[in-house]
Each structure stands twice: as structure tokens, then as C-alpha cells.
Amino acid sequence: MSWTAKQRITVAAVIVVVAAVPLVWQVGDVRAAQATTDEQTELVEQTVTARQVQGDYDGDGVSDSTDRCPQRPETDNGYRDDDGCPDVVETTGAS
Numbered sequence: 491m492s493w494t495a496k497q498r499i500t501v502a503a504v505i506v507v508v509a510a511v512p513l514v515w516q517v518g519d520v521r522a523a524q525a526t527t528d529e530q531t532e533l534v535e536q537t538v539t540a541r542q543v544q545g546d547y548d549g550d551g552v553s554d555s556t557d558r559c560p561q562r563p564e565t566d567n568g569y570r571d572d573d574g575c576p577d578v579v580e581t582t583g584a585s
Contacts, residue, residue: 530578
């Protein structure tokens with residue numbers, strides 16, 4: 491069986507597409523991971539520029555006298571919620 495030039499090009503195009511799909515998925519995964527990292531960094535590094543409540547500059551409910559990060563609000567996520575510092579905790583999603 492002899493293949494025409496059009497058939498050869500079609501086969502080559504299919505091979506290229508099949509080979510490219512995993513690469514595109516990997517790029518998407520990397521971008522998603524970078525976006526998550528950027529969001530976490532932004533959450534941890536954000537600061538409050540004006541006093542929110544007397545005795546609690548960042549308004550996170552932790553008194554400035556015990557707040558380890560008085561200008562960055564605590565994240566209420568069940569991990570060290572009493573230290574007054576924002577933190578990001580990876581979760582497994584299991585309950």
C-alpha cells in the first residue's frame with residue numbers, strides 16, 4: 491500500500507497533536523501551581539495600612555500586645571490562629 495503525500499501529512503499532524511497534549515497539560519499544571527503560590531504569598535505578605543480597631547491595628551481579633559504580626563491580619567484556618575500572623579496550610583481535603 492502506497493501512501494499519498496496528503497495521508498503522510500495527516501498522519502504526521504496526528505502524531506504531533508498526540509505528542510503535544512501532555513506538554514500542554516504540564517504547562518497548565520505549572521501555571522496553576524504558580525498561581526496558587528502567588529496567591530499564598532500575597533495572602534501572607536499583605537499588610538493593613540490604617541488602624542482597624544483600638545488595640546488591634548490589623549483588626550484580626552488578636553490584641554496588638556500578643557499579635558506577632560500586628561500589621562498583617564491572621565488567617566482563620568485552624569492552624570495557629572492565636573498568633574496573629576497569616577499562614578497558609580496545605581490541606582488534603584479529607585474530613
